[in-house]
Amino acid sequence: MIALANKFRLALVSLKHAPGFCISVLTTLGITIGALICMFNLNHLIYVKSLPYPDHDRLYVAQGESYNKNEMQLDGYHLYPIAELLYKKQDVFEHVSIIHFEEQLITSISGQPKLNVTFTTSGLFTIVDAPMEMGRPIADTEDLDARNPVAVISYKTWNDYYGKRSDILNQKLTVGETSFSIVGVTAKNFSEPELYSIGRKTAVWLAWDFNSIPEPNRKGWQSWSPSLLVVGKLKKGVTEDQANQQLTQLTNTEFKAQTVGVGWLKEGSIKVRLESFESAIVGDNYKTVMMFLLGALALLLIACANVSNLFLSRTAEKFREYAIRATLGATRAHLFKHVLYETFVLMFLSSMLGLVVAHFGFELLKTHAQEQLPRINDLSINFITVVFAISVAALLASFFSVIITNMIKYRRLNSSLQSSGKGSGLQISAKVRSMLILSQVILASLLLTGSFNILKQSLGVINQAAGFETENLVHVVMTTGAQQTTRPERIQMIESIKEKVLELPQVGDVSNSIFAPMQTNNFVSLVTKELSGNEKNQANTNMIDHQYVPMFGLELVQGNNFTQENIRDSAKMVLVNETLAKFYAPDGNALGMNVFWQSQPEPYKIVGIVKDIYIPRTGVTSRVYLAGSSSLSFVIKLKDNHDLNKNELIDLVSQVNRNIAIYSFIKVDDAYKNLLARDIAIVSITAAIAVLALFLASLGIYGVLSYSIKLRRYELGVRMSIGACPKRIAKVVFSDYSRPVMFGLLFTMCLTILLYAWSLNTDSFAIELIPSMLSFVLVVLTSVIACALSLRNIIWARPITILRGE
Incomplete structure (x- = not known):
């Protein structure tokens, strides 16, 4: 044990002499290992870790299902x-x-x-x-x-x-x-x-x-x-x-x-379907968290390609040290152990840094994704996390050690010590350099392809037009507490409240309506074509006044809005959306039709058809709007650049009735954005992964190209001394190093086309070609920029300076 400790101590002393190398490795791997640990813990929590309840596998939700025919x-x-x-x-x-x-x-x-x-x-x-x-x-x-x-x-x-x-x-x-x-x-x-x-x-x-x-x-x-x-x-x-x-x-x-x-x-019936607690809690998030894990893993692989270049460069620098060790009797196994001790120290420290990064990642998820991803509050650094981090360190240390020892030609070590001067050191072969570029191009292209497809889907949800106004609107629900009121008393109270609220200088209009458009799924009612017929529809329901439609900017495609007289008389009239209209009149002639609501004997006449509205992550549903409400629910339209304070509103309405309290005070725009919160979180995480992947890939490609051009410095200097212009030099270098980039892109394109063909026949995954093409373009641009930056010190230098190695 003491001998082993000494080995690691010597490895640490050796690394102290290369602070730049250590900082680069620790930073690159620490961040990416931290991201992987964070996503591993999340997936372990969702897929593996049991719920914290006894006999969790026997806990179920009895879900109700309603059928007709x-x-x-x-x-x-x-x-x-x-x-x-x-x-x-x-x-x-x-x-x-x-x-x-x-x-x-x-x-x-x-x-x-x-x-x-x-x-x-x-x-x-x-x-x-x-x-x-x-x-x-x-x-x-x-x-x-x-x-x-x-x-x-x-x-x-x-x-x-x-x-x-x-x-x-x-x-x-x-x-x-x-x-x-x-x-x-x-x-x-x-x-x-x-x-x-x-x-x-x-x-x-x-x-x-x-x-x-x-x-x-x-x-x-x-x-x-x-x-x-x-x-x-x-x-x-x-x-x-x-x-x-x-x-x-x-x-x-x-x-x-x-x-x-x-x-x-x-012909109606009901069924009961048991759903496990795990399924009810996680919902449709299994695929989302798995995509995050795959993204974090791809980031780590790109980082490994970057770090491989650093390790190979360090190996070339230490070639004579290895030659001395071989001359003194070190076998291949001894050299492997020596390299392993050094790499394990670096990987262990990187994993410890990764645990710190993961801790902050957990806190970030708890703060910003608590309502979008399940079981987030259970995330923490635990025994499994530490074991995983150490396992990653051991795996990476073994991987890099194998690469380094395979790069060292043991039989050349003794003879190389007798040589000196130019060419006596170790150089990374062109094949290895090409493989490093190829691997980073493939990994970055695949990760960007997946990220851009996810971004397109979530941005499509975020940017989809709602079909109604959300800005400068406040939805307020009031209550009189224990005070009981009759319907006429409530209607009189509603009118008094509206008059009071309209006195506020920042208020433009007030509507007495139960819900804002995105909330109507809170009230589902039955609408039938015939009183005792089978053509029924469970429709999202709202009770509104004549100001509701213009206030929210709902588009009337046929017919008319309610009038003030309709509201005052609680007329047997309804507005329906396009979906409900098509259900009862596929030919489009629903206007003027009579329907029955909640099995009431008197029919309701359809006087208007409004355009379907869009609710994030919710399919288009049937909607019915009834004339008049006796609920103390209001939508307040504010003037531009004005705000409404809840306490100010409480003081105002208490003048109408001192028992009135504000049950709910919600800005419609905030409520709508809350519905988009899951997609906003997905976009944020995915965009961060994509940017980090592109950044790491660009660093890796730049590092390989810089090393390669350094090896060809003398050759390029000769070409320039006999008349090659900077444009010609750039063309030669671009031509040589474009091959691994093109091969990597070709491989990724073929894989993307196969995935696209597969996605056409499945609902579990969707991939589109345009976002994929964008990822290929970005990788090409990144490669070109990396190559240009690597060349800048060559093409603008004088040939004599290059040949002298200055």
């Missing part, structure tokens, strides 16, 4: 009575829980913050084995129909809003009219399963019975909700297929019995 209408939606039926009568889960995700104003906390609230039963805490900082979770005696108002708060809520007060279990928490007793605080290290959306963290868990779902929806068989979940731990011995079959039979039988006589549901 065996054609799926809704996926991931549940009916309230179906959710409770599964909770009460299922026989496939050891533990089961129903969950409803909401946002609520906590009126007992100063400032009445709106927090993420999850209404649930005791089974959820049992399923995930939630650790508690204080108190207890919701108990089974407080489950369905117990009407026992209890609350569990998160550690963050306890810290942020209660200052970690020790008597928290004696406190109460108020939501709406109900005061809940706080019975527990979850532990700081509790990792909540992100089943509803990535990055959503529950602040308060409340007893199930007190969720805000209206009573008609609790008993109705036509109101589907995406925020209702049923989760459970599968019994041992029960397979996923068996559970699917049993749960589908249980729910569909009840559904059929409860919808007898409802014409449009005559």
Whole structure:
């Protein structure tokens, strides 16, 4: 052990004499190894590491599916009575829980913050084995129909809003009219399963019975909700297929019995499909994180090609040292070990630097990608990370050692010591130099091709026109808290609020509408052509006034907008989008047609058709707009270069009713950008990888070409002394070193064409030729610039200076 330590100490002393070489290697490999460690940890977390819950492989979400004539209408939606039926009568889960995700104003906390609230039963805490900082979770005696108002708060809520007060279990928490007793605080290290959306963290868990779902929806068989979940731990011995079959039979039988006589549901059915916790949490991000890992690996390979050139140059400089060692009796194995000690020290230090880079990478991802990539908060430097970093160091040290010792011709070492002067040292062969250029061109071209294709897809999402205005618009939802109001009272209150808001100098207009365009998937309703017919459509729904369409700049392709009289009278009229219009009238004659909404006996007349709007990462869906709303929801249009302060608005509307509070205050432009956040994160990471790849490839090619031109310096000086002009010299050099570049590009082009042909027959991966061609052009330009920079000291020097080696 002492001998081994001495070997490494001597290697470290040797490296101290080459600080420039060490800094170049450590910087190049440290950054790229850090990127690889970061992406390795992310992929290990997604693909390999188990969820931090007992029996994680038996944890499932029971997803609801709605069908009509065996054609799926809704996926991931549940009916309230179906959710409770599964909770009460299922026989496939050891533990089961129903969950409803909401946002609520906590009126007992100063400032009445709106927090993420999850209404649930005791089974959820049992399923995930939630650790508690204080108190207890919701108990089974407080489950369905117990009407026992209890609350569990998160550690963050306890810290942020209660200052970690020790008597928290004696406190109460108020939501709406109900005061809940706080019975527990979850532990700081509790990792909540992100089943509803990535990055959503529950602040308060409340007893199930007190969720805000209206009573008609609790008993109705036509109101589907995406925020209702049923989760459970599968019994041992029960397979996923068996559970699917049993749960589908249980729910569909009840559904059929409860919808007898409802014409449009005559051929309707529902199914239950179990989805594992892993799949529900990760979603469609498997491919994304794998692409990041492949990109980081390609970066490391390009860096290795760069570093190989540095190592080969250092080997040439140390050739006489190796010759002396051979003369004194060192065998090939001894030389390999000597080189291995030195390279391992460098690779180990590079990996340690990589761990530091990875740590900052984790923090960067947690800050900017928490709501775009799953399980980001679980990223950390752990034992697996360190083992991976050391393994990479050992692998790279072995790789470089093999290259260096293969470059040294052992039989020449003894004889070379007897020689001196020019030519007695070791030179990197032209074949090796060409292979270095070839490898970097191939790797850079492949990485840029993949990056540009990903960039094109994500930029296409970001740059897609929304079809509606987002700037200078604020969506505000208000509540009167515990105060109950009748519909006429609310309508009068709405008019008073609009009048007050319009008094503000920065406000241009106000619309009373439930949702902004990108939010209408929160309300899905049934639209049918006939009251008891089978031609039904689940449409995203909004209730609007006559100012909504012009305020958002929605384009009317046929018909007219609502009038103020239509809104005042709550006229039985609707606007529909092009998709819904084509569903009922493929010939384009939907205008004037009567449709039935939510099975109400009176028909609604289609008075206008608006152009489809675009919601990021969401397919085009049917949309219906009804005339009039009694909800305290508003869209406020601001004048250019003006802003609206939430507190200013609160002070203003409190003059109408002192009980009014702001439930939600969202700038429409910010809300739309949040929908693009995942693509913005992908673009940022991919662009960084592409720029770094191009930079590393250019450095590598420049290094090889500089060394090659240095070896040919005398030859080029002779050519210039007999009359060759700079243009001729440049042509000769470009001609010689363009071959590995062209071979590399040709190889990459062939591979890209094969991938393109394959992508035409699969939905799992898409590749386009234009972004690929752009990557080839960039690689060529980079190679030309690198060659020109390498030549600059030759073509502008005097021949005599070159021949003298000055």
